[in-house]
Amino acid sequence: MRRGLWFSLLACLAFVGLAQAQNPFSVGMAYAAEAQQPERPSWDRLLFGPAPEGYRGLAISARLLAWSVPWTLVGSSIGLTSDDPWQRSFWLTNSVWAAVNSGIALVGLLGPEPGKDSLRNLLYINAGLDLLYIAGGVVLALQPDPRSQGAGWAIALQGAWLLLFDLFNTLALESP
Incomplete structure (x- = not known):
């Protein structure tokens, strides 16, 4: 068991290291692109309050990461x-689910800022998937096996939170 925990921790650290690294084949281009773009908002600006215009996708990804990392650590422990x-x-199902969300958030942090319409459509698709997660979790939770029940309630909980997260952020996109 402990070997799996250490492997997970090392994988997370390696993924974070890769997230901070630039593509080695385009280092010069990355610096040139950074010089032309306005400075990214600070982490506290991304995490709290209204998402900065032009950085809404980045703010959503930062907020998802801020939520999912503690869930991963606490659930694993x-x-x-x-x-x-x-x-x-x-707890282990919560941990795995949150680790996947962390990976998704890191991809969002590293990728280009999506357009408002693309982001809205993605959030609506995610909300639909969240409903499926909730339904699947409830079906699993109604099984007689305690392990299935625990996993099912974890999936339903994660799906419900993600549904609220996606709908809140969709509504926030609508406001000026």
Whole structure:
């Protein structure tokens, strides 16, 4: 078990290191592009308050990352130390789900800023998928096996939070 936890930690650190690195084949182009673009808003500006115009996708990704990293760490810690099958399944499923969200958020942080219409469409698609996650989680939670129940409630919880997150951010895009 501990080997898996260490591997997960090392993989996260390597992914963060890659996230901060520039493409080695276009270092000169990256510096030239940075010189032409306005400076990115600070992390506190991205995380709190209205998302800055022109950086809404970046703000959404930063907020998703800020939410998912603690869930990954807490879920792993509690899940790996629990002897109860329901608790173990619940927390480890939350941890894996949040780790995937962290990866998605990192891709959003590294990628180009999407247009407002593209971002809105993506959030609506995600909201539809969130409804499927919730339904699938509830079906799994109604199974007699405690491990299935724990995983199901974790999936339903994660899906419900993501649905609220996606709908909130979609509505925020509509406001000036």
